[in-house]
Amino acid sequence: MTMSAKRLELLLLVAAVCGAAAGHKLLLVSFDGFRWDYDQDVDTPNLDRLVRDGVKAKYITPPMLTMTSPSHFTTITGRWVEDHEVVHNMMYDAKTNLKVAHKLTLTRSEWWDNGVLPLWITAQNQGRKTASFHFPGGGANYSGQAVDRVLVEPLDHPDDNETEWRQNIDTVMSWFTEEDFDLVTLYYGEPDNVGHAKGPDHPDRKEIVRQIDRTIGYLREAIDRHQLNDSLNVIITSDHGMTTVKKRPQVEEIILNKYLNLLKLASFEILDYGGFGILTPRPGKEQEVFDALSKAPNLTVYRKDQIPESFHLGKSERLPPIVVVADLGFNLNSRFIVYVNKGDHGYHNGEMDMKTIFRAFGPDFRRNFLSEPFDSVHIYPLMCQLLRIEPAPHNGSLTVTEKMLLHSGGSQVSAPGSVTLLLLIMFNVL
Known part of the structure; x- marks a missing residue:
């Protein structure tokens, strides 16, 4: 092999190692209020396919409180609620009796910014480009830092428009392919809305789960269409489950x-x-x-x-x-x-009706792997591993989820030390 051929081969090897160390892209999708067993009484071919093509947890346990904002912020920070202090869907001040409804809190940084950095900011501080599409917490500033790209859910936003759901996926795919985003979090307000309005056992809940399943199928098609199969990991999860509200005359309220x-x-x-x-x-x-x-x-x-x-x-x-x-x-x-409400949450997170889903697929995940249940706080270190970033302080543990990954982290060859060693070899050869 000539010197120039050796030089080219080593340069390509170093580039491959550096690319592996940088990690793949990551899409985190949350379907609000998707109870762990919602796919068991509905035909869901695309969710079923994910079991074969990726990872499924039997269920995951949200934090106390089993509410939208506290639970989502635990997922994106890896911190318990007592640490990140987003302790309710409503923003409030017990001294002044201020109470602010959930959607109005989404851009109120004073409610979210309590010294704990969410994944978006931690990733950006390590050179990654991140975006939040309607995800709770994404619209706030953290120590003066904003997420690179933010879309906040409007007050009058319809939760169940399937055409818009697909448009959202198309937008996110363009962010990954045309603007080179590394992390995007995407939030949908269903099946929570129909679970509240009709109850978890109503036929409309089953129909919205079918719609979610079709949307996951569309997501898979979009990933393929944008040639992201080899570079994008996807995690699909939720914030809490749902239970039927007991009312008169069955019970004394x-x-x-x-x-x-x-x-x-x-x-x-x-x-x-x-x-x-x-x-x-x-x-x-x-x-x-x-x-x-x-x-x-x-x-x-x-x-x-x-x-x-x-x-x-x-x-x-x-x-x-x-x-x-x-x-x-x-x-x-x-x-x-x-x-x-015919259905609700906010109950003890040990109740099975409060448990929720976890699915994952992509180049770093094993196929046809069934995980034991785990707490949602452990999703954070898994996402950091997939992005190859140093986590902020957190309460989770990668040991809980690492069996889901190929080769203890997929495409990561070993560590930055491997890159250094290859560079030294390259310079010695050159």
């Missing part, structure tokens, strides 16, 4: 004002939001509030400093002193029964 005078004893409350409630007692009234709520049926009341460690909520500075968790299917009513 909870009205907390029957057990304590909320106006007299509480200075702040969010007690009409599914299965999870928070309360700030007036000064000197904490014990009285706790005792009164302890007598109410179909719920469990906790002092914040006595919350089970497994909840990973007790260290939160933002969470009020009293936390209430309803039994599965019971919604919390503060004073009147005005609750219209």
Whole structure:
């Protein structure tokens, strides 16, 4: 082999190693409220194909709280809720009684920016290009840094427009191919919306799962059409499950004002939001509030400093002193029964109805691999491994998910040391 041929061969080898060390692209897709078993009573050929072509977890466990914003932020930060402090869908201030609805919080950086960096920012700080398409948390600034490309879900955005779903996929594919983005997070508001409105057992929920399945098929076609099969890893997951709300005449619904005078004893409350409630007692009234709520049926009341460690909520500075968790299917009513949802979440994350899905495929994932269940907090280090970036501090562990990967991380040859060694060899040869 001539010297020039050796030089060319080594240059190509170093380029291959450097490319492997840089990692492939990553698309994270979240279908809000997709319960772990929603594909078991519906014909879902594309989800079934993913089982053969990639990785499926039996289910994953969302964090307490099983709500959209807290759970999504745990996925994108790898931190428990007590660490990232996005402790509710609603932005609130217990001192001023400020309460801001979920969609209005999506660009309120003061709610999201609490010192924990999401994956978008960590990746950008290491040279990656990232985007958020309607993903909760993507519209905020973090220590003054914004995500490179952001689309925030409008207030009047329809959740179930299948044509728009496909257009969103086309947009994301163009970001990867035409603008060389490395990480994109894509959020869909279904099947959560129909689960709330109709309940998880309604035929409309089954139809929206069929629509999701068709959309996943369209995603696979788009990846192939854009020639991304060898360079794009995809993770499909969700934030929580869904359960049927128990109502009269089947059950006696909870009205907390029957057990304590909320106006007299509480200075702040969010007690009409599914299965999870928070309360700030007036000064000197904490014990009285706790005792009164302890007598109410179909719920469990906790002092914040006595919350089970497994909840990973007790260290939160933002969470009020009293936390209430309803039994599965019971919604919390503060004073009147005005609750219209047929399905809801926010319940204990140990309940199977709160578990959700995990699917993954792409060049770094094994095929036809069934994973044991795991907590969603572990998705973060997996995404960092796929992107070949150094994670920010997190509560997850790569050991939980690394068996999903080819060769302990797919295309990664070994480590930066391998690149250095090859460069030294190359310079010695040259």
